Amino acid sequence: MSTLSRRQVLAAAGVAGAAAVVGGALAGCDSEESGGNLDDKRAGAMEKYAVGDQFKATEPITLPIMLLSNAAYPYKKEWLFFSELTKRTNVTLEPTVIPGSDYNQKRSVMISAGDAPAIIPKTYHPDEEQYIAGGAILPVSDYLDYMPHFKDKIAKWNLNGDLDQWRQADGKFYLLPGVHEDVWIDYSLAVRTDIMTKLGIATPQTWDDVAAMLRTMRAAYPDNYPFSDRWSTPPNPGANNLLSITSQNYGTWAGWAWLPAQWDPATSKFAYTGATEQYKQVLTYLNGLVKEKLLDPESFTQTDDNARQKFASGKSFVISCNAQTLVNEARKDIEKLAGATVIKIPQPMGPLGAVKQGTRLENGIMISAKARDSKNFVAMLQFIDWLWYSDEGQMFAKWGVQGTTYTGGYATNDFKLNPEITWAGINAGAPKSLQVEYGFANGVFAYGGSTQHLESQFSPEEKEFQKVMTARRTLPQPPPHPLNADEREQASLWETGLKDHVNQQTLKFILGQRPLTDWDAYVAELKGKNMEQYVNLVNGAYERYKKEHG
Known part of the structure; x- marks a missing residue:
């Protein structure tokens, strides 16, 4: 579980050139029909490699x-x-190490210069699209015959509909995603439970309940903003998790979850997200919280440190979190407040009721186009398939070495970290970190998998949260609507101007700097920035893909 959003800010666009392979150490790919003849690319590859095999x-x-x-x-x-x-694998990884804060930018620069390594993980869709036209990355869907574990999970969990969201106009996808058995909901709100108990507040079930809870807190502590939020990373409007989880429960996309085109099943067409009635409802709700002084207006501009300081000092009682930040940050932040306790509440429900939105695909791996020239290409594909997609590889990446870092296993469902090792609240206070000292549970390698695998490291508290979220109905994915290269270039120009305006006006509407009675004028402004042309382009791509690929 990363403290960063799964939908990262896009890296710089317009990249040409292909990534270079270092040291001639790669191998293999798909059938001759799709990936071409790879007979001379099999050095180091296993002759027989199937589901369940150790690579x-x-x-x-x-x-x-x-x-x-x-x-x-x-x-x-x-x-x-x-x-x-x-x-275990006879493979030595040769890393090009990049700090997380610079990752997207440096990845773009390296690919543009032809200097990127063969394996490029930690890429969030649609970041890969900027590299397709220049031929810098491979259409990984051509090479799945060499990845039996990946194919097995796609078939077993019926993930083809999810994968369709990542396909391009040619019907191929260029990013190997992490895959989950079910939609995994992690982000929500952390709430001071000692304050809830003191004021007689029940755990809120809906966004209306959240507003009622905040009113009660505000009445008892009139000098405080009860909710002061974090994760206001530009260029989004700010309070990106709050916008994300609110919008998805209203049937739209904002903040980290932003998608420019929103599927309308009533018309069987896409609409521009920032102009929909659902988007307006989200802004109306959040504007109400700000107007009543329940939500700190600085939530949309302040740093994480400032938001955490307010929570730590008792100036606020609610802040966005995920499972890791709840344990590693929120609980540690309030340690000096006598009697203070905090939990992560299930995502509040909106007008859609007990539903969840999202994909079962995670960030994934791009493969440099130059990698195919290596004699080890097939071996590389087999290695990626084992480490990222086999049950054994996923267990290794997450838990480490049995007897050294953990005991137990799936058969008895009794995984336990060794007592001297801690991770995400497990064995709190232990001297060694599974991540810091050993390198396991690293977000580059450990993600995706079955629900059992996902929950194997969850605390009882997190399992209860997941039990509530798993029971909710998953809304269907929108139909695929990939743009071709020329359309994507045009769309990116329109999207930039549109999104900038949406971001600016979203903030103004929420903070009351622009009245919501201006909504029609705002939509007219979007039309002046080519909103209708953009939507027509998307709907044309949807119709074309449906005709060509079904």
Whole structure:
């Protein structure tokens, strides 16, 4: 679970050139029909490799990889993860290490210069689209015959509809996603439960309940904003998690969840998200919180540190969180407040009721186009398939080495971290971190998997949260509507102007700097910025894809 949003800010656009492969250490791909003949690209590859097999290269190979270094657990070449991975697979990873804060930008620069490693993980859709036209990355869907574990999970969990969202106009996808058995909801609100108990407030079930809770808190503490939020990373309007989880429960997309085109099943067409009635309802709700002084207006501009300081000092009682930040930050922040306690509440429900929106796809892996030239190409594909998509590889990346970092397993469902090791609140106070000292549970390698796998490291508290969220009905994905290269170039020009205006006016509407009675004028302004042309382009792409691919 990352403290960063799964839908990251797009990197710089317009990249040409292909990524270089370092050290000639890659292998393999798909059938001759789709991926071409790879008979000379099989050095190190296993002759027989199927679901359930442990991948081990037939000769030592080195694979170049771009590696995001998380500030919470900075890269160490001495991590047990790397040495044990080599022991199991005969593969040595050769990382190009990049700080997380610079990752998207430096990835773009390296790919543009032709200097990117062969394996480019931690990429969020649709970031990959900017590299397609220049031929910098491979259409990974051409090579799935060499990835039996990936194919098995797609079939077993019926993920083809989710994958369709990532397909391009040619029917192919260029990013290998992390895959989940079910939609995984992590982000919500952290609420001071001692204050709730003191004031007799029940856990809120809906966004209306949240407003009522905040009113009660405000009445008892009139000098406080009860809700002061974090995650206001530009260029989005701010309070990106709050906008995200609110919007999805109203049937639209905002903040981190922003999607410019919103499917309307009533008309079987796409509409521009920022002009929909649902989007207006979200802004109306949040504007009401600000107007009543229930939500700190600085939530949309302040740094995370400022938001956390307010929570830590008792000036606010509600802040956005996920499972990790609840334990690692929120609870630690309030330790000096006598009797203070905090929980992550299930996402409040909106007008759509007990539903959840989202994809079962995670961030994923791009593969450099130059990687296909390596004699080890097929071995590389087999390695990626084992580490990121096999049950055994996922268990290794997440838990580490049985007997060294954990005991138990799936058979008895009794995973336990060794007592001297801590992770996300498990064995709190233990001297060693599973991530910092050992390199496991690293967001570059450990994501996706079955619900059982996902929950294997959850605390009882988090399992209760997930139980509530899992029971909710998952809304269907919109139909695919990929743009071709020329359309994408045009759409990106329109999208930039439109999104900038949506961001600016979203903030003004919420903060009361522009009255919501101006909504029609705002929509007219979007039309003046080519909103209708953009929507027509998207709907044309939808009709074309439906005709050509069904």
